[in-house]
Amino acid sequence: MKTRKLLDKLVTYLDGDARQRKKERDDLKAVLKKLKRREKKLLNHLKDEKDGNRQKTLKNEIDIVHAQRKKGVRLLKGTPD
Amino acid sequence: MLRRILLPSIFLVLAYGFWISPDFKTISAGVAVFLFGMLSLEEGFKSFTGGVLERLLRRTTDKLWKSLAFGVVSTTLMQSSSLVSVITISFLSAGLIGLASGIGIIFGANLGTTTGAWLIAGFGLKVDIAAYAMPMLVFGVILVFQKPKTAKGIGYILAGMGFLFLGIAYMKDGFDAFKETIDLSQFAIPGLTGLLIYTLIGMAATVVMQSSHATLVITITALAAGQVTYENALALAIGSNVGTTITAILGALSANVEGKRLAGAHLIFNVTTATIAIILIKPFATAVDGISGMFGIAADDYTLKRAVFHTLFNLTGILVMLPLIGKLVTLLERTLKAKAKHISEPRYLTTSAMDFPDTAVEAVRNETLHIYENGRDIIAAGLYLRPADLTGDIDLAERVAVPVHGSPPDINSAYETRIKPLFNAVINFISKSSFGWEQRQMADLHWLRDANRHLVEAIKGTKHLQKNLALYVRGDNPYIRDEYNQLRLQIANVLRALEQARSSEDADVAILALDSIRAKLEQSDDAFSDRLYGLIREHRITPQMGTSLINDTGYTYDIQRDLIEMAATLFAGPEHELAPAQHKLTLDEDEMAEALNEGGGPDEPETPPGKVDGA
Known part of the structure; x- marks a missing residue:
């Protein structure tokens, strides 16, 4: 690793704010990963569901999870590295 | 009444000792600096309990071997089995970990604490340890004055280690000078009586100082200076192992029943281990000689041999008690019964x-x-x-x-x-x-x-x-x-x-x-x-x-x-x-x-x- 890169890493480590921002990004990514899994699962449930009412409930739930994911991606774009 | 006269009496005895012997003053100052180092070290580690320790505990207690390893590693790092036991009791009371995991950690901590003996015997007495202490103290104190919590925590840990080293150096100097004036080894008692008496002394010293490490350092430095015999030093090690449980018991007094059970397990483990060590002292001594020979430890290097003994009898204790953990949990649950909590009584707020x-x-x-x-x-x-x-x-x-x-x-x-x-x-x-x-x-x-x-x-x-x-x-x-x-x-x-x-x-x-x-x-x-x-x-x-x-x-x-x-x-x-x-x-x-x-x-x-x- 180049000296400059090492120095950057050290500065990031010593800079409390930068570390905090990194943690926030990492946590957001972790939640987004879980949400993606949840949306997939709900979509699979929807495929198997025959009852109209339950289909509607599941559809709403999927829309909400999707909106949460969109919001998360927007937030990630806005958070500096 | 006893409490009221105990402290002034200790002060008087110490003051008299300082008056008649400057070497005794140096040794006592060494113990005081050492204990201060422990306090500083604890303060440092406590500042890291805001999440890291909690996450570690969660991930490392799902299997018994992991709990054991956690106990060994954390005690090796912190150099304080008492701190690890108190943290474990506290986490158990709060419902973060289960009793069996807690017992695993305590067993591991008993083994981890023996690394202190190795460090002091192998490193502390052979190099000019005070030379390492000085920079640690300087860097540590500078960091303690910093604002960020992490820097402050690292500062306390560094300063703590610096004080520990400094304390060891003082004790070593004190004992080295002491042997020229008084020969304590003339009070050595051979045989079973000596074994039992020195076990009790080790226990009492650890209870008073609230640190088996302090007893350990005194024993090793005294042993190196020839002020105690090798056999009596082994007995002191056994005694300090039992004495250390007192911190856990004090910690458990304010804990809920789970915490009390853990302190009970700690006491049972250490008393059993000590009993085994006392009964089998001869075979243990032979085994220590054999193992020391295998690792190239000189036959007269009693400080390292004592470290081997300390590790060996704690390891034996773990091997004996490990298969019995399930039974131990049942026994503790039966003897220390949870008071039937009324539905309106708090369960976790201890x-x-x-x-x-x-x-x-x-x-x-x-x-x-x-x-x-x-x-x-x-x-x-x-x-x-x-x-x-x-x-x-x-x-x-x-x-x-x-x-x-x-x-x-x-x-x-x-x-x-x-x-x-x-x-x-x-x-x-x-x-x-x-x-x-x-x-x-x-x-x-x-x-x-x-x-x-x-x-x-x-x-x-x-x-x-x-x-x-x-x-x-x-x-x-x-x-x-x-x-x-x-x-x-x-x-x-x-x-x-x-x-x-x-x-x-x-x-x-x-x-x-x-x-x-x-x-x-x-x-x-x-x-x-x-x-x-x-x-x-x-x-x-x-x-x-x-x-x-x-x-x-x-x-x-x-x-x-x-x-x-x-x-x-x-x-x-x-x-x-x-x-x-x-x-x-x-x-x-x-x-x-x-x-x-x-x-x-x-x-x-x-x-x-x-x-x-x-x-």
């Missing part, structure tokens, strides 16, 4: 849980969950439902359609006996623990107190609702009965959805799952209002019934909202470090409306630059 910010927050979270469970049952009873109806998977619509009989439950008295005392205890606990804490845990406690308040509001709402509900669900008018059954159904649905969010595989994103429940609440509320006005218009219900229904619809809405708000804090789940990120993603009213109108669909959200795995 004084020892107050020791660390994380355990305090966890204790309040667990207690709040306890209050929630009590509250859920009270609300269910207020709706003429059983708790099992909410947790099972029977059709709730069919369940509420079943005719209701019997007198209404007394929500007021249930609240007074099952909620209020616990709520008071939580408030009391939070107010006692709120000094000198870092911000994150204080914020957590603030939110948890809020969660309790929402729950209390939900119960009070149920009480208000129940007045008319009890009248109409048992009355003759089928229309108003159906409407009130719908109110019951709405609350029951929310309670069940909360239970599912809490216990499903997706519990780690439970906070975000609440958005769907919130969306349902807003939708059902609109539909309900439309139907209500229709019924009044068509004279199916009287205007008086209509007014009651309007008011009670409001109560029903508030109860559901309060329950959801409560869950947003309480159901952060085991990975609640992700809670802030989840809160950022919860949708506000406009976003929710947009999501439901647009029907976002399966098109993937645009991934930002840089790989975002989950998006």
Whole structure:
């Protein structure tokens, strides 16, 4: 690793704010990963569901999870590295 | 009385000793500096308990070998088995780990503490340890004056190690000079009497200094200076091992029964190990000679041989006791019985849980969950439902359609006996623990107190609702009965959805799952209002019934909202470090409306630059 890169890493480590921002990004990514899994699962449930009412409930739930994911991606774009 | 004269007597004896022997003064100063180093080290490690230790404990206690390894490694790093035992007791009391895991950690800590003997015997006495202490002290103290918590913590640890080294150097110098004036080894007692007497001395010294490490250092330095015989030093090691449990026992006095059981396990382990070592002292000594020979330790290097002995007899203790952990747990559970806790008694709010910010927050979270469970049952009873109806998977619509009989439950008295005392205890606990804490845990406690308040509001709402509900669900008018059954159904649905969010595989994103429940609440509320006005218009219900229904619809809405708000804090789940990120993603009213109108669909959200795995 180049000296400059090492120095950057050290500065990031010593800079409390930068570390905090990194943690926030990492946590957001972790939640987004879980949400993606949840949306997939709900979509699979929807495929198997025959009852109209339950289909509607599941559809709403999927829309909400999707909106949460969109919001998360927007937030990630806005958070500096 | 004894306590009153003990301290002045110790002072007098020490002062007399300092007067007649400058070497004794140096040794005592060494012990004092060493103990101060331990205090500083503890302070340093405590500042790292804000999350790191908690996460480590969670991940390292699911299997016995992991608990053992955690005990060994953490004690090796912290060089204090007492600190590890006190932390373990505190985590156990707060419900963060189980008894068997706790016992595993304690066993491991006993082995970890022997690394101290190796460090001191192998390193501390052979090099000029004071030379290492000086820079550590300087860097440590500079860091202690820094503002960031991490720097301060590292500073305390460095300074602590510096003081430990300095203390060892002082003791070494003191004993080296001491042997020129007085030969303590003339007091050596051979045979079994010596073994027992020196075991007791080791025990007493450790109890007084509250540190087996301090006894260890004194023993090793005295041994190196030839002031105690090798056999007596072994007995001192056995005694200090038993004496160290006193810290755990003191720590457990304020803990709940789980903490007391752990201290019991610690005592049983150390007494058993000591008994084995005393009985088998001869074979042990032979084994130590053999092992030392194998590793090239000189036959007269008694300090290293003592370290081998210390490790060997603790290892033997672990090997003997490990298969018996299950039986030990049963025995402790049988002898130290949990006082049958009344439903209104706090289960987790113990004084020892107050020791660390994380355990305090966890204790309040667990207690709040306890209050929630009590509250859920009270609300269910207020709706003429059983708790099992909410947790099972029977059709709730069919369940509420079943005719209701019997007198209404007394929500007021249930609240007074099952909620209020616990709520008071939580408030009391939070107010006692709120000094000198870092911000994150204080914020957590603030939110948890809020969660309790929402729950209390939900119960009070149920009480208000129940007045008319009890009248109409048992009355003759089928229309108003159906409407009130719908109110019951709405609350029951929310309670069940909360239970599912809490216990499903997706519990780690439970906070975000609440958005769907919130969306349902807003939708059902609109539909309900439309139907209500229709019924009044068509004279199916009287205007008086209509007014009651309007008011009670409001109560029903508030109860559901309060329950959801409560869950947003309480159901952060085991990975609640992700809670802030989840809160950022919860949708506000406009976003929710947009999501439901647009029907976002399966098109993937645009991934930002840089790989975002989950998006």
